[in-house]
Amino acid sequence: MKQTICSQCRRTYPLNDTIEAFGVIFCDPCGRARFAKMSDIEIASANVVKRIDPTVCGRCRADFGDYELATIDGTPICESCAFMLRRPFPLKLKIAAAILAIVVAGTYARNFRFIYGYFQYKSAIRAIERGDFDRAASAYESAARNVPENARFDQSAKLYRGVALYRQKRMKEAIPFLKAGLIAEAPENQRTLAAVIEMCQMLDAFDKKDYDQFLNSARSLENIDRNDPLGAISVASALAAKYAQTGEERFKTDALERIARAKKLLPSTAMPKDQLEAFEDRILHRIDTREIIDPEEYLKRYPAGRPRRERSSNARSSEGPIPKSGSRSDSKGI
Numbered sequence: 001m002k003q004t005i006c007s008q009c010r011r012t013y014p015l016n017d018t019i020e021a022f023g024v025i026f027c028d029p030c031g032r033a034r035f036a037k038m039s040d041i042e043i044a045s046a047n048v049v050k051r052i053d054p055t056v057c058g059r060c061r062a063d064f065g066d067y068e069l070a071t072i073d074g075t076p077i078c079e080s081c082a083f084m085l086r087r088p089f090p091l092k093l094k095i096a097a098a099i100l101a102i103v104v105a106g107t108y109a110r111n112f113r114f115i116y117g118y119f120q121y122k123s124a125i126r127a128i129e130r131g132d133f134d135r136a137a138s139a140y141e142s143a144a145r146n147v148p149e150n151a152r153f154d155q156s157a158k159l160y161r162g163v164a165l166y167r168q169k170r171m172k173e174a175i176p177f178l179k180a181g182l183i184a185e186a187p188e189n190q191r192t193l194a195a196v197i198e199m200c201q202m203l204d205a206f207d208k209k210d211y212d213q214f215l216n217s218a219r220s221l222e223n224i225d226r227n228d229p230l231g232a233i234s235v236a237s238a239l240a241a242k243y244a245q246t247g248e249e250r251f252k253t254d255a256l257e258r259i260a261r262a263k264k265l266l267p268s269t270a271m272p273k274d275q276l277e278a279f280e281d282r283i284l285h286r287i288d289t290r291e292i293i294d295p296e297e298y299l300k301r302y303p304a305g306r307p308r309r310e311r312s313s314n315a316r317s318s319e320g321p322i323p324k325s326g327s328r329s330d331s332k333g334i
Helices: 028-035 040-044 079-086 091-130 133-146 151-167 171-184 187-207 211-224 229-246 249-264 273-289 295-301 313-319
Strands: 003-005 012-014 018-021 024-027
Touching: 018 028, 024 028, 091 133, 091 151, 133 151, 151 171, 151 187, 171 187, 187 211, 187 229, 211 229, 229 249, 229 273, 249 273, 273 295
Parallel strands: none
Antiparallel strands: 003 012, 018 024
């Protein structure tokens, strides 16, 4: 057995237990300590080579002193091991090995679709964690094609395709996918998804100027969770649209009442306080002007919000009694 000295700790080690890097010799502990402080690029440029002792058999680990062994594929091999490696196998064993290889290959080919489906499933999970719902839908669709026996893959594919379309504001296209995928969601998440479906139907109805359907979907959204201000303010928006369309006072009265109700509820993730206030501004504009415009157009006209002095006294009445002239509140224009 040949030995060598580590360039760092200066101890003697068997040649097989050392490496060469940067043109010098390292033992295993010193090499690990050195590489731990280096980047991958620096390690790659170090030209690391595992040192091989030509006097020790790479198969049976027998030590032949100073005698250097012949090599097979770069590995020192003693004569006994060389014979074992080179001796011919019986014909029966070769045939059996061939048959076994064919069976293994056939089994792998037959079950490859399940393996691929599993990898696509894992890919979908990673995409969901990144918020990439379009990629998640594509991965689930691929898994469903390969493993049609698993109905949940198809349901999840429809669900996340619907979510992806919803985030792209393609509401009409999203609705059938979300409805088909509703069953794929865990029971504790189904109410949230049902709310998303109602929002899609509500926004699609608004885009089509179908304000009756807009109101029906908004009421359904409110009924899903009556403690969430999103439902109440959505109903107010729909009632304001009906008032703008028909001029019937009952719609305005109900819209103002719903605004007041929404403001009494605790803000939620779906409708935080700042968004509720912005929503209220747009609804009051619709009531004051009887003009129905989308949020994008409203922001173009009023990028900083509509001044309160432009709101009618009827709209302001939803916020409480109008203070008398000269009072402290009136002096601030509230």
